[in-house]
Amino acid sequence: MNWPWRLGMFILTGVPGIVGGGLVWSLLGNWPAILVYELILLCAMSVVIIKGGKASGRAH
Numbered sequence: 001m002n003w004p005w006r007l008g009m010f011i012l013t014g015v016p017g018i019v020g021g022g023l024v025w026s027l028l029g030n031w032p033a034i035l036v037y038e039l040i041l042l043c044a045m046s047v048v049i050i051k052g053g054k055a056s057g058r059a060h
Contacts, residue, residue: 006049013045 017038024037 005052009045009049009052013041017041 020037020041021034024034028034
């Protein structure tokens with residue numbers, strides 16, 4: 001398993017999580033909307049990490 005890559009992808013998810021959460025808050029102004037946005041982002045990144053972990057081979 002490529003744990004450094006997976007950890008990096010979760011850290012990379014933090015940027016759209018924070019910025020996107022702020023955008024959702026400024027547009028809608030309620031916590032349930034932010035929760036839905038964050039859950040969608042988490043599900044999308046989980047799929048990317050699962051697919052990327054299986055498809056990635058060993059490096060040189």
